Amino acid sequence: MKQSLPFSQPVLAPSQTLLIAAIALTTMLAPLNSTMIAVALPEIMVAFQTDVASAGWLVTAYLLAMASLQPTAGKLGDQLGRRRLVLGGLLYFALASIGAALSPSLGLLIFFRVQQAIAAAVALPNGTALLRDVIPAEERGRQFGMIGAAAGLAAAAGPPLGGLLVGLGGWQMIFTANVILVVPALLIGWRVLPADKSRGQSSRTFDWPGSLWLTGLLIALAWWFSSQRKNGLELNSPTILILAAFGLLLALFALYESRRSDAVLPPRLFRSRSFAAANGAVATSNLAMYVTLLSVPLFLTQQGGWDSAHTGYVLAAMSGAMLLMAPLGGRLADRWGRRRPVVLGLAVAAIGLLPLTFSGGDPSLLLLLASLGITGIGMGLSGAGMQTAAIESVPPEQTGVAAGVFSTSRYLGSITGASLLPVLLGNAASGYRFDSLFLLVAVAILLSTVLAFGLAPRPEFAEK
Secondary structure, X not given: OOOOXXXXXXXXXXXXXXXXXXXXXXXXXXXXXXXHHHHHHHHHHXXXXXXXXXXXXXXXXXXXXXXHHHHHHHHHXXXXXXXXXXXXXXXXXXXXXXXXXXXXXXXHHHHHHHHHHHHHHHHHXXXXXXXXXXXXXXXXXXXXXXXXXXXXXXXHHHHHHHHHHHHHXXXXXXXXXXXXXXXXXXXXXXXXXXXXXXXXXXXXXOOHXXXXXXXXXXXXXXXXXXXXXXXXXXXXXXXXXXXXXHHHHHHHHHHHHHOOOOOOOXXXXXXXXXXXXXXXXXXXXXXXXXXXXXXXXXXXXXXXXXXXHHHHHHHHHHHHHHHHHHHHHHHHHHHHOOHHHHHHHHHHHHHHHHXXXXXXXXXXXXXXXXXXXXXXXXXXXXXXXXXXXXHHOOOHHHHHHHHHHHHHHHHHHHHHHHHHHHHXXXXXXXXXXXXXXXXXXXXXXXXXXXXXXXXXXXXXXXXX
């Protein structure tokens, strides 16, 4: 049953404020550990006398697990309850981090790194789902905006914080430092996370075959995209065959799931125009953002001989604007409804990125800074409304799986962008082709803007 709500500004109870703090700390773990590892890789390679290809699995395996496991973890939360999975995920993340810090070999370090990703994949979608369960709809967008800002801050702080920690105590410190976030999140969460409701006998069954099938499909797709990064994703016969085979397996999976009452990913979720639009919009917008983040350092290095530190200052024009605008985007999602700030934000991001397309692949530094800043403003405005619309477009009892699918769509957008980057960019020897790359970014962000018109402005189902 659809419901239209008057969007006023309620005052949150202290327990709700503490719950938001616990979820924000939980959410920060994944992006912080995604970016903090980068500065530790050189020291890890020296410590274990290994090469960059082997050490790179610390990054790749983490992303594969995060991208593939969240829908299943969200479904488990829908059936088993969210509190135990959030708290269990946090505790397991702490244990995995300690195991990583004590690892005597690269193989064990990669193993515990994957355990970190599994723990985060369990906790994150269920934390997101808890927000829908606990926070009133008229306040939900603002809180997603705050949590989005916290996640962005964690991602941005990862490299400098990682460099500081490695300097203080070696690569092990980037893992042991996670306890600083996990302990308060656990203590606060233990106090304020709502108790899991008892479930009937019928809800105790779980679609394990479908879960394994879905996870296998996502791991295979994410791994294949990741394996294409070196030479780029080319549309040749092997690529067409692989994509056709994946499409066939996906169709068979959808057929199988449509016949199960306990489906881990019910295909009917995508019959919701808003849910499909939110996932498409986040995938394409993240593709555009990730390609931009990866290409700008190459552009500055080739065109101006910039070093990493100064390149980081330029990229801060986008990341800083995103951090500042994310809370405002959440407030607008509560005041205007979910669709309007998302469409507005993505349109602003498109306005920021389109000038790069018409610059002939050689924008001035002033144009680049302005484009990145405007793009960051738009991305910040759109994030909260997009995520809120996604989880509100499904029945409350399926919020966990919806949150997991939305997060996976975000990851797949990033992975796809990284795979397309080499083939469009070319190589340094012949000169990078930034015009093709900027065109891809423009097309992706425009497509994301169009998809955002499909979002529902208000919750589509009656709240509990």
